[in-house]
Amino acid sequence: MNERRISIAVLLVFLIISPGCTVKEDRELCPCWLLEDLSECYGSDSPLYISAWKNGRLFLEAINVRYFPAGFETTVARNVVEVSAYQGLKEMFQDGHRLLIPSGNEADSIYAHCSTVNATGENAYDLISLHKQFATVTVVISDCPDYVSHELVLKGNVCGMDILDFSPIEGSFHCRAREMGKGVWSFRLPRQKDASLTLELIEDGEFLKEYRVGEAILSGGYSWNKEDLDDIHLELEYNKSSVSVTVKDWEEEKDRQYNY
DSSP: OHHHHHHHHHHHHHHHHOOOOOTTSOGGGSOEEEEEEOTTSTTOSSOEEEEEESSSEEEEEEEOGGGOTTOEEEEEOSEEEEEEEEEOOSSOEEETTEEEOOTBOOOOOOEEEEEEEEEOSSEEEEEOOOEEOEEEEEEEETTOOTTSOEEEEEEEEEEEEETTTOOEEEEEEEEEOEEEETTEEEEEEEOOSSSOOEEEEEETTEEEEEEOHHHHHHHTTOOTTSSSOOEEEEEEOTTSOOEEEEEEOTTTOOEEEEEO
16 A cells, blocks of 8 residues: 555655656657656666657666666657666676577576656656566485586576567576585576576586476476566486476475476
């Protein structure tokens, strides 16, 4: 209720102070004042990248949410526009309206928003609501022998996301999982489009075996279409190719376990 009151207050202030065209001006040629309400962005220090699109990018701004308590406003030519906002950028990079993962990297911890805004009048309003665009995957191989070294290499066919609709960008993807402890690894995945993900177990620098984790994740009932992606816990067997999948529900904070 408090967040709703804040949003309404921000909108009222914006309507009062936003300058419009004078009576003598052709109002159809005047720009639209677009207000981006940031009240649900929770003041993270990570830069928030905001852009609007119509036959190309109209503007791109990187802002610190803490410095815009009344929201971020700018002008755009009057039209129906696509708005994008995202936060958590570290290694990924923007190419047009694609956010891409560099070769050999995992996905960044991206939280993003996209919307279609009617900016055909003097004023337009958009509430930015960020959603989790990555899955943190924890992998455990409990019976790995201690006398040899191991690495996990992840391979897939999605190398990023479209910031205007969150759809996966097809392309080669591979990275080495981060070792968190003996027999425990972690990595972040972008939203996927199929079951092509595989994990290769490397032992003393040599390929040992492959796990078809993409198939296991989908067979376990995981959805890559959720607005906020859940996290995943995988348990692998060293002497077999079986996979146990636990989905860490992001919203309900409960686990669902499956074997594959």
